[in-house]
Amino acid sequence: MLEPDVLVIGGGPAGVAAATDLAEMGFTVLLAEQRDRLGGAIHRAYVGEGRSPLPVPGRHRRNWQRLQQRVIQAGSRIVTQCETIFLGVDGDARFLLDDRRAGRVISLQPQAVVLALGAVERVSPRPGWELPGVTTAGGMQVQLKETGEAPKGPILVAGTGPLSLALAAQLTATGNPPVAVLERGQPFRAAFAHVGAAIDGLRSWSNMMEGLGYGARLLLAGVPYRTGCTVTAIEAVAEGLRVTSQHANGTISHHQVRHLALHDGLASNNTGLPAQSIAGVFVVRAGDCREVLGAEGASSDGRRAAQLVAKQLGRPSREAAFDAQLFAARRTQNAIGKLFDAPALSSTPDTVICRCEGLRRADLEGLKGVQSAREIRLVGRFGMGACQGRFCARAVKEIAAEAAVSFDAGELGGATLRWPLRPVSVASLAAWTDS
Numbered sequence: 518m519l520e521p522d523v524l525v526i527g528g529g530p531a532g533v534a535a536a537t538d539l540a541e542m543g544f545t546v547l548l549a550e551q552r553d554r555l556g557g558a559i560h561r562a563y564v565g566e567g568r569s570p571l572p573v574p575g576r577h578r579r580n581w582q583r584l585q586q587r588v589i590q591a592g593s594r595i596v597t598q599c600e601t602i603f604l605g606v607d608g609d610a611r612f613l614l615d616d617r618r619a620g621r622v623i624s625l626q627p628q629a630v631v632l633a634l635g636a637v638e639r640v641s642p643r644p645g646w647e648l649p650g651v652t653t654a655g656g657m658q659v660q661l662k663e664t665g666e667a668p669k670g671p672i673l674v675a676g677t678g679p680l681s682l683a684l685a686a687q688l689t690a691t692g693n694p695p696v697a698v699l700e701r702g703q704p705f706r707a708a709f710a711h712v713g714a715a716i717d718g719l720r721s722w723s724n725m726m727e728g729l730g731y732g733a734r735l736l737l738a739g740v741p742y743r744t745g746c747t748v749t750a751i752e753a754v755a756e757g758l759r760v761t762s763q764h765a766n767g768t769i770s771h772h773q774v775r776h777l778a779l780h781d782g783l784a785s786n787n788t789g790l791p792a793q794s795i796a797g798v799f800v801v802r803a804g805d806c807r808e809v810l811g812a813e814g815a816s817s818d819g820r821r822a823a824q825l826v827a828k829q830l831g832r833p834s835r836e837a838a839f840d841a842q843l844f845a846a847r848r849t850q851n852a853i854g855k856l857f858d859a860p861a862l863s864s865t866p867d868t869v870i871c872r873c874e875g876l877r878r879a880d881l882e883g884l885k886g887v888q889s890a891r892e893i894r895l896v897g898r899f900g901m902g903a904c905q906g907r908f909c910a911r912a913v914k915e916i917a918a919e920a921a922v923s924f925d926a927g928e929l930g931g932a933t934l935r936w937p938l939r940p941v942s943v944a945s946l947a948a949w950t951d952s
Contacts, residue, residue: 521547527633529557531804534819540591549601561662605936610796621948629799629826636783636805645751647869654780667693670775675699677859686731694738699746701859714855721849789938799829814846871909873902890928900929
């Protein structure tokens, strides 16, 4: 396939659902995935022998098996290209991909593109969050899924949201339960304060049962689950990390661990992506890349994206309504947001805000006279590193607002889309081909 009708970027539930629906409508599809196998973060493949030791909820496993079967049934109408990284869009509106298996950059200009790149994990700056041994909960979970092995030594899981609970249960299943789970929010108290959100959460019975299963595993293993606890400082010590936390009632606690997994929620992926269709190429986003909806909601959103593409390209398609599924997924996510709502974190002048450039809060506050995201980026270098603001933009926006400098977090990346979005070798650029 030299030039597909549709390019789908991202091989998670949303991307695969979009690709299979489009193939069944008669389109040729190139499905690009950055890992060596399809699955995305939620279905990250186990690289060991036999079955993964991690427990997988039955509904997720069955849904993914159905999608995989549909890919097989699509035959040559879907070309799956793994180990392929989306780099951006060039000045001629060609979509650039780094084919790392072939060691070359390829550019495509299909009739339509579905962006299904998943969500971005949020981690808010705290003193010491840049130290070795500190990782995101999502990053540790991906490592756990691939290897089937937990990191060695004591682990502390902290932050807010159900992902922390899931990670802790999975660590327990592999034989190294965390010393504790510190939840910044107070979901049990919030359930009484927001009865409607609690009821909405109960409506998603499958998610509720999944969460109860994780809780039961932690309870049996004796892992403390402490709500209203915020990590306030992380220090490097000879044995690893000394983590200080404060409860909502003011109580201070300390944990001596080797690893700390932090998580402050998920956000849709907007960094470096075209905001609209470009130069005649219809562009649509799907799944958590567009809106955080969870795995099942992402599949429905991928199918919705496929219908939009078919309509735009004038190809008759079987009409299907996904409004009900998306509404239910959105309702659940909104309920989770209310139940796990947590107070904002504070930072000291010495707290690292931009980990790529090693810039601290004091560096941002020292930018006298700047009045825009552009000035903060060009003069202060915030958002100029490899992550292009994925991790620091939100914190920079909040700190700048305290000095009456207001802007949208996305503006920190600049008005002109930058590429590459991910590092690419000079050899691959030299082997650039137009497919």
